[in-house]
Amino acid sequence: MVLSASHSRLAGAKVLFVANRFHTNLFFATRALLNAGADVRVFAERTAPGAEDHRHLTPESFELPDDAQRFTQAIHAFAPDVCFVRASCGLASAAFAAGRFGxxxxxxxxxRPMSWTLPWEKAISRRLRGLTTRRVTPVRGTRTDRPDDPRSVYLPWPVGPYGPASPDPVRFEQSPLEILCVGKLAQPRKNQDRLIDALGRLADPASVRLTLVGSSDLLKKVGHTDHLRQLEDRAAAGAGGIPVRVHTDVPFAGMRAFYESHHLCILPSNEEPLGSAPVEAMVYGTVPVIERSCGSAGYLTDGVDGYRIDINDPDAIVGLVTRLAKDRTLLARMSAAARKTAETELSETRFLDRVTALLETP
Structure with a gap:
């Protein structure tokens, strides 16, 4: 990460994140801010030290209503210069109340994409109660027929190398084509089964190898043990000629090895609000292939630094995978472009630029 003179504004600045948990997309954001000299805190509903990486910052957990007073006092005591509050977080209402009237x-x-606007009745209600209507979002959106919301700021969470960067981690001459899919393994909406079905239509299924990585948690009652068991059974049975490996509950620190050893990282989920794994993989030259309805699809220039796919069009997926399996020159070019995007537009340095601009905006 490269610090510039403009980042001096961040030295000593107090930055607070209020979130459901210490998600992986906060790892690089908080690391960048700490390296710039900011005082950074994360207040979360829950923490999972085994699954989360707390090596440079340990979040503070609060459970409402029992911790309501302690939570409000903690915000006032820290007195943040800027606070980002996850709207879906159970702590959100209390956090916004603590910041009333500026x-x-x-x-x-x-x-939500930049074109999304807060419904007018909610906007008026928030203003009358002294609550903020300013918003940040990491989702640019892919539609060009709608104007951006003037109260919204585009703030993609950064990505960076986990440890020293490798000069050329992906070996493009190796065969078969290594495909990675990261997503909760007990949630059917992650569509790992549909990706397996699509790859099963390849003329030469043995030309690819698929690795499934994800949590086995049954969070929010949307997980199904049957889905995980079916994935494991299909992998054991050979999945129609496609070699499939399943790895459950890999810690964040272990993901680098998977990113570096795979050519593609495919996100087949429908309507994923963001989808961070393919973006994290770009740092290592792994080519992102993202379902077009996902938030992170807007980070890509289709066909330049990655690909947008339609999970409902398996023939197009087969065509893309076949082309990349055969044309390793194209694969190498796409890899270099993906890494460049990660090192520029999605870098920790660029993130600091954006946060500095927020601090300087009244």
Missing amino acids: RHPMFIYNQ
Whole structure:
């Protein structure tokens, strides 16, 4: 990460994140801010030290209603210069109340596209109660027929190398084509089964190898043990000629090895609000292939630094995978472009630029 003179504004600045948990997309954001000299805190509903990486910052957890007073006091005591509050977080209402009438500069954080606007009745209600209507979102959106919301700021969470960067981690001459899919393994909406079905239509299924990585948690009652068991059974049975490996509950620190050893990272989920794994993989030259309805699809220039796919069009997926399996020159070019995007537009340095601009905006 490269610090510039403009980042001096961040030295000593107090930055607070209020979130459901210490998601992986906060790892690089908080690391960048800490390296710039900011005082950074994360207040979360829950923490999972085994699944989350707390090596440079340990989040503070609060459970409402029992911790309501302690939570409000903690915000006032920290007195953030800027606070990003995850709208879907159970702590959100209490956090916004603590910042009423500009006491603490706050931004709503959600994962809706830049064109989304707060419904007028909610906007008026929030203003009357002294609550912020300013918003940050990491989702640019892919539609060009709608104007951006003037109260919203585009703030993609950064990505970076986990440890020293490798000069050329992906070996493009190796065969078969290594495909990675990261997503909760007990949630059918992640569509790992549909990706397997699509790859099963390849003329030469053995030309690819698929690795499934994800949590086995049954969070929010949307997980199904049957889905995980079916994926494991299909992998054991050979999945129609496609070699499939399943790895459950890999810690964040272990993901680098998967990113570096795969050519593609495919996100087949429908309507994923963001989808961070393919973006994290770009740092290592892994080519992102993202379902077009996902938030992170807007980070890509289709066919330049990655690909947008339609999970409902398996023939197009087969065509893309076949082309990349055969044309390793194209694969190498796409890899270099993906890495360049990660090192520029999605870098920690660029993230600091954006946060500095927020601090300097009244």
